[in-house]
Every structure is written in structure tokens, then in C-alpha cells.
Amino acid sequence: MAKQSLEPGKRYFSLSEEQRLNWLRLIRSQNVGPATFRDLISHYGTASTAIEALPELARRGGAAARIKICSVEDAEYEMERCRSSGAQYIALGEPEYSPLLRHAESAPPLLCVKGNSEILQSKSVGIVGSRNASISGMKLAQRLSSQLGDAGYCVVSGLARGIDAAAHKAALSKGTIAVFAGGVDHVFPEENRELASDILDNGGAIVSEMPMGWKPRAKDFPRRNRIVTGLSMAVLVVEAARRSGSLITARLANEMGRIVLAIPGSPLDPRSEGTNELIKQGASLVTSIEDILEALSPLDPDAEQDLFDMKEPDDRSFEMQHPRLQDADEELRQRIRDSIGPSPCEIDDIIRFTGATAGQVQLVLLELSLAGKLERHSGNRVSRIDG
Numbered sequence: 001m002a003k004q005s006l007e008p009g010k011r012y013f014s015l016s017e018e019q020r021l022n023w024l025r026l027i028r029s030q031n032v033g034p035a036t037f038r039d040l041i042s043h044y045g046t047a048s049t050a051i052e053a054l055p056e057l058a059r060r061g062g063a064a065a066r067i068k069i070c071s072v073e074d075a076e077y078e079m080e081r082c083r084s085s086g087a088q089y090i091a092l093g094e095p096e097y098s099p100l101l102r103h104a105e106s107a108p109p110l111l112c113v114k115g116n117s118e119i120l121q122s123k124s125v126g127i128v129g130s131r132n133a134s135i136s137g138m139k140l141a142q143r144l145s146s147q148l149g150d151a152g153y154c155v156v157s158g159l160a161r162g163i164d165a166a167a168h169k170a171a172l173s174k175g176t177i178a179v180f181a182g183g184v185d186h187v188f189p190e191e192n193r194e195l196a197s198d199i200l201d202n203g204g205a206i207v208s209e210m211p212m213g214w215k216p217r218a219k220d221f222p223r224r225n226r227i228v229t230g231l232s233m234a235v236l237v238v239e240a241a242r243r244s245g246s247l248i249t250a251r252l253a254n255e256m257g258r259i260v261l262a263i264p265g266s267p268l269d270p271r272s273e274g275t276n277e278l279i280k281q282g283a284s285l286v287t288s289i290e291d292i293l294e295a296l297s298p299l300d301p302d303a304e305q306d307l308f309d310m311k312e313p314d315d316r317s318f319e320m321q322h323p324r325l326q327d328a329d330e331e332l333r334q335r336i337r338d339s340i341g342p343s344p345c346e347i348d349d350i351i352r353f354t355g356a357t358a359g360q361v362q363l364v365l366l367e368l369s370l371a372g373k374l375e376r377h378s379g380n381r382v383s384r385i386d387g
Contacts, residue, residue, distance in 0.1 A: 061371030104230035126232035129163025149174030181216035234259035240274030
């Protein structure tokens with residue numbers, strides 16, 4: 001399996017066990033998502049310092065009740081469950097973290113990995129499609145998945161029934177990555193439990209950002225799909241209805257700058273409506289492995305990209321090198337809050353519209369996020385949550 005090299009000149013690090021525990025506490029705390037996590041680490045230096053700041057930030061953002069912070073005991077319990085299941089937490093910025101996922105805007109700060117973590121360094125292609133797949137769709141997914149493995153690519157999918165399962169099965173001998181919407185110890189659907197075991201036994205991996213034991217809800221599957229996309233250089237949609245999770249994955253791939261590939265199908269088959277529409281919108285049409293390899297050929301997986309610098313400092317120099325976010329007087333703070341409506345707007349536009357500095361705007365956004373009054377969108381956009 002071809003692997004991507006670590007980027008020269010980039011700052012990689014390994015968390016201490018105490019830091020890893022604090023990272024887990026921070027990401028498991030109320031209203032702290034990947035983007036808010038990155039902002040907190042960026043501006044407070046360490047997870048432990050950010051945790052101390054959470055109550056005041058949430059209060060300033062207008063939280064109705066005290067924010068719930070993950071306790072040391074709860075984080076230690078989750079860590080122990082992780083270890084006892086044979087899994088590990090890999091942090092964004094550590095060399096074991098997927099180079100492809102690292103550059104995604106919504107990359108999980110901590111990724112729970114069970115199985116062969118080295119496979120995360122592989123060149124990867126996502127394959128997704130209908131759960132209620134046709135026989136021809138399943139055969140195509142199997143054939144292309146096997147051929148991608150032969151060409152040195154790892155296949156990534158979500159272990160759902162149908163196309164996902166077919167892609168995983170065909171890629172077993174070369175190694176495949178399954179992304180779970182729940183915890184890595186909760187196989188869903190139950191019928192794919194043996195397949196999940198086969199993935200681990202054949203040098204593959206199961207990954208998730210969710211807590212151990214977490215049972216997936218409907219809203220967790222789009223979150224899973226963004227990780228499938230983030231791990232992949234391109235996403236191939238084999239079959240998809242006009243309204244399906246596979247089309248959400250394709251949209252996420254577009255937003256992340258990934259290649260979108262689609263297999264055409266009969267206009268009479270509802271399972272092909274989504275893929276045919278993707279092709280009309282500009283997705284690359286695929287009928288053979290050669291089409292996929294041709295689409296991938298211009299990509300350089302080792303090309304240097306901006307890396308989210310998540311390193312925690314080893315000394316007290318952080319305050320001098322990274323001054324705390326600038327505060328603003330109440331009039332300016334209110335102007336920033338008023339500028340954010342229910343429709344997504346770019347953070348750069350908020351800065352221009354209000355005349356505030358980037359640091360002043362980021363601080364107010366942090367406060368609103370922690371108070372549960374801000375939703376973050378792709379493309380560095382935000383919107384206000386009323387109520």
C-alpha cells in the first residue's frame with residue numbers, strides 16, 4: 001500500500017498522556033466542536049488552560065446555564081475503555097494522524113483508531129453508495145475497489161450495508177478503512193460485525209471521532225461522511241438516490257476540494273438519479289478503473305498544504321509568542337453579535353462590516369459557540385442560532 005510521506009518542515013509532535021487526557025476533556029465538553037477546539041488551543045495554548053476559560057467564555061456568550069465540562073474521571077474512564085478495546089486516540093498534529101484528513105477544515109482533534117494505524121498514511125479513495133444497492137452496483141463497487149487496491153490505493157467507506165460493505169469486502173486483502181458514526185466498539189449495522197472483524201484481521205482500521213460505546217444517531221452519519229471524505233483523495237459514488245447520504249458525502253468532497261467521481265446508471269432506476277445528477281453538475285464520469293486513475297494522476301499526495309498548527313507549548317513562552325485574543329468594549333461586541341444572522345456569512349465579512357480586529361471577532365465567536373448560539377459552516381462561515 002503506497003504511503004504519503006510526512007511533510008518536510010512541518011511541526012509534528014506527540015502529546016503526553018496528561019495532554020491527551022485534557023484534549024479529550026476539551027473536545028467532550030459541551031458546545032466544543034473541531035473548529036472551536038482549534039480556536040481555543042490556538043488562543044489559550046493548552047487544552048488545560050482552555051478548559052479553565054470555558055465557563056467565563058460561555059457566560060459572556062449568553063449561555064443560560066453553566067457549560068458542562070467533561071470531568072477528569074469521565075475522560076479517564078473513556079481512555080481506559082479505549083485501551084481495553086485495543087484502540088488508541090491519535091491527535092491532530094501527531095505524525096500518525098492521516099495527512100489527508102489533517103488538512104480538512106473540520107478534522108477531528110482526536111481520532112479513535114482501532115487496528116492498523118499505519119494505514120492512515122496510505123493514499124486513499126472513498127467509495128460510497130446506496131444501502132439498497134442493485135446487483136450490478138455491488139459488482140461494480142467490488143471490482144473497482146479491488147482494482148484500486150491493486151493500484152496501491154486504500155479504500156475508505158462507512159461500513160453501511162450495500163455499496164459500502166461491497167467495497168470493504170473487495171479491499172480486505174489490501175487493507176481498508178471503515179469510518180463509524182458511533183464508537184469504534186459499536187458496530188452498526190449489526191449484520192456487518194463479521195466484516196468489521198475481517199477488516200481488523202487483514203491489516204485495516206476502524207476509526208471514529210465519537211466516544212466509546214456511542215450508538216449512532218441520524219445526525220451522526222453526515223459527521224461520519226465528512227471523515228470518509230477527509231481521509232480520501234477522491235470520492236466515488238456508485239449508486240445514490242436523489243436524496244441520500246451519499247450525495248451529502250459528494251457535497252462535502254466538493255467543499256474540501258476533493259475529486260468527485262460518479263458511475264452513470266439507467267434513468268429508470270431511482271438509485272441512479274443522484275449519480276447522474278452529479279455527473280451533470282461536473283463530477284467525473286467513471287466506467288472503469290482507468291477513469292479513476294486518470295482523475296487521480298494530476299494529484300500529488302505529498303504536495304505541501306497549510307497545516308493546522310495544534311502543538312501545545314512545552315514552556316511558558318506561549319503568552320509572549322501568541323498574545324491572548326483582544327477584547328472589545330460592549331458596544332463593539334454587540335455590533336459583532338448583531339452582524340451575525342441566521343444565514344451563513346463569512347468571518348472576513350464580519351471583520352470588514354464591524355471594523356473590529358480579527359482577534360476581537362474570534363473571541364466573540366468563541367463565546368457564542370460555547371453558549372450554543374453559533375453554528376459553523378464550511379468555507380469559514382458562521383450563522384446565529386436563535387432561541
